[in-house]
Amino acid sequence: MSEVHVLLLPGDGIGPEVVAAAQRVLELVGHRTGYRFVFSEDLVGGAAIDAYGTPLRDETIEMALRSDAVFLGAVGGPKWDHLPKATRPEAGLLRLRKELGLFANLRPVRVFDPLADATPLKPEIVRGVDLIVVRELTGGLYFGQPSELRREPTGRWAIDTLPYREEEIARIVDLAFQLARARRRKVTSVDKANVLNTSALWREVASEIGQRYPDVTLEHALVDSCAMRLVARPRDFDVLVMENLFGDILSDEAAVLAGSLGMLPSASLHGQPPQRPGSPAVRFGLYEPVHGSAPDIAGKGIANPIGAILSAALLVRWTLGNERAATAIEQAVEETLASGARTADLARPGEPAMGTEAFTDRLLERLASILSA
Numbered sequence: 001m002s003e004v005h006v007l008l009l010p011g012d013g014i015g016p017e018v019v020a021a022a023q024r025v026l027e028l029v030g031h032r033t034g035y036r037f038v039f040s041e042d043l044v045g046g047a048a049i050d051a052y053g054t055p056l057r058d059e060t061i062e063m064a065l066r067s068d069a070v071f072l073g074a075v076g077g078p079k080w081d082h083l084p085k086a087t088r089p090e091a092g093l094l095r096l097r098k099e100l101g102l103f104a105n106l107r108p109v110r111v112f113d114p115l116a117d118a119t120p121l122k123p124e125i126v127r128g129v130d131l132i133v134v135r136e137l138t139g140g141l142y143f144g145q146p147s148e149l150r151r152e153p154t155g156r157w158a159i160d161t162l163p164y165r166e167e168e169i170a171r172i173v174d175l176a177f178q179l180a181r182a183r184r185r186k187v188t189s190v191d192k193a194n195v196l197n198t199s200a201l202w203r204e205v206a207s208e209i210g211q212r213y214p215d216v217t218l219e220h221a222l223v224d225s226c227a228m229r230l231v232a233r234p235r236d237f238d239v240l241v242m243e244n245l246f247g248d249i250l251s252d253e254a255a256v257l258a259g260s261l262g263m264l265p266s267a268s269l270h271g272q273p274p275q276r277p278g279s280p281a282v283r284f285g286l287y288e289p290v291h292g293s294a295p296d297i298a299g300k301g302i303a304n305p306i307g308a309i310l311s312a313a314l315l316v317r318w319t320l321g322n323e324r325a326a327t328a329i330e331q332a333v334e335e336t337l338a339s340g341a342r343t344a345d346l347a348r349p350g351e352p353a354m355g356t357e358a359f360t361d362r363l364l365e366r367l368a369s370i371l372s373a
C-alpha cells in the first residue's frame with residue numbers, strides 16, 4: 001500500500017470546516033483504492049500569526065517540502081486586516097506559493113447540470129460550461145518590487161509593480177497548451193496588450209509558444225472584454241491563461257457560472273519532479289478551494305465544501321495520477337447535487353439547506369457506492 005503524505009493547512013475562517021470535509025473524502029478514497037494517506041497539520045495565516053507572530057513559519061515550508069501534497073483551506077479575516085501588508089495572513093500564502101515554486105494555478109470551472117439554474121445567469125447560457133483558468137501564480141503584480149505605501153507630509157503615495165520575464169510567461173502558456181491538447185484544443189490568452197508592456201510581451205511569447213502547437217487554436221483576448229464574454233458566452237472558452245491578478249479576478253467571476261464561489265477548486269503545480277526522496281511516482285502540488293475564509297459565515301457549519309472536495313479530486317488526479325478515483329469524486333459531487341442536496345449558498349429562497357457536515361455525509365455515501373461499483 002503506498003503512503004501519501006499530505007500536509008493540511010486549514011488556516012482561518014471556514015478553512016478548517018471545508019478542509020475537514022476534503023480530508024474525509026481522501027480517507028475514503030484511500031481505504032477503497034489502496035493508498036494510505038498520512039496527514040500532518042500546521043497553522044498558517046491568521047491562526048499562525050496568533051500562535052507564532054508570523055503567517056508562515058520556516059518549519060511549515062520544510063513540512064511542505066517533505067510532503068507529497070499540501071491541502072490548504074483559506075487565510076485572512078477582519079481580525080488581521082489592520083496589519084501591514086507584509087505581515088498579513090495573505091502574505092503567508094503568497095510566500096508559501098513562491099517558496100514552493102508553484103507557478104501554475106489550475107482553476108477548473110465546470111457547471112454541474114443540477115446547478116444550471118442555481119446562477120443568476122440564464123440556464124441556457126451556463127449549461128455545459130467546462131473551462132479551466134490557468135493562472136500564473138508566482139509572478140506579476142503580487143510579487144513585483146517596488147511595492148510600497150508611503151505616508152508623507154506632502155500626502156500618501158503607493159506603488160505596485162507588474163514585471164514578467166519571458167521564461168515565466170513561456171512556461172505557464174506552454175502548460176496551458178498541453179492541457180488544451182487533452183481537452184477541446186483551444187487556448188485563450190488573456191492580456192491588456194493595448195495598454196501594458198507586460199501584456200505586449202505576454203502576447204508575443206504566447207504566439208511563439210502557440211506555433212509549437214499547430215493542432216491547438218490560440219486566441220488573444222483583452223481582459224476587459226474577456227470578463228464580459230465570460231458571463232455572456234462562457235461556452236466559447238476551453239483553456240484560458242493569464243497573469244496572476246487577472247486570473248485571481250476572472251476565476252472568482254467564473255464562479256458565478258458554477259453557482260457559487262464555494263464550488264471552485266484549484267491545484268497549484270510546478271514543473272519539477274517530487275522532492276521527497278523515495279516517494280512513489282507522485283507530482284507535488286498544493287490544493288485549495290478558490291474561495292477565501294468567508295468571515296461572514298465562518299463558525300456556522302454552513303460553508304459549501306464542494307470547492308475543497310473537488311480540490312481533493314485534483315490532488316488525486318495531479319499528485320497521484322489516479323484519474324479513475326478523481327472522476328469518482330467528481331461524479332459523487334454531481335450525484336449528490338442531483339439528489340437535491342444543497343448547501344445554503346446554492347439553495348433557492350425557501351428551499352431547505354444542508355450544513356457542511358450533513359452535505360459531506362451524503363456525498364460520502366454516494367462516493368462509497370461509486371467506488372465499490
Ligand SMILES: NC(=O)C1=CN([C@@H]2O[C@H](COP(=O)(O)OP(=O)(O)OC[C@H]3O[C@@H](n4cnc5c(N)ncnc54)[C@H](O)[C@@H]3O)[C@@H](O)[C@H]2O)C=CC1
Pocket residue numbers: 014018073074075076077078090093260261262263288289290291292293294295296297302303304305307345
Ligand atoms: N486563498 C485564500 O486564502 C484567500 C483568502 N481570502 C481572504 O478571505 C477573506 C474574505 O475575503 P472575501 O473577499 O470575503 O472572499 P471570500 O471568498 O472569503 O467570500 C466571498 C463571499 O463568498 C461566500 N463564500 C465563499 N466561500 C464559500 C463557501 N465555501 N460556501 C459558501 N459561501 C462561500 C462568502 O460567504 C462571501 O459572501 C479576506 O481576508 C481575504 O483576504 C480571499 C481569497 C482567497
Ligand SMILES: CC(C)CC(=O)C(=O)O
Pocket residue numbers: 090091093094248290
Ligand atoms: C493571496 C490570496 C488572498 C489571493 C487570492 O485571492 C487568491 O489566490 O485567490
Ligand SMILES: [Mg+2]
Pocket residue numbers: 248249252290
Ligand atoms: Mg482570489
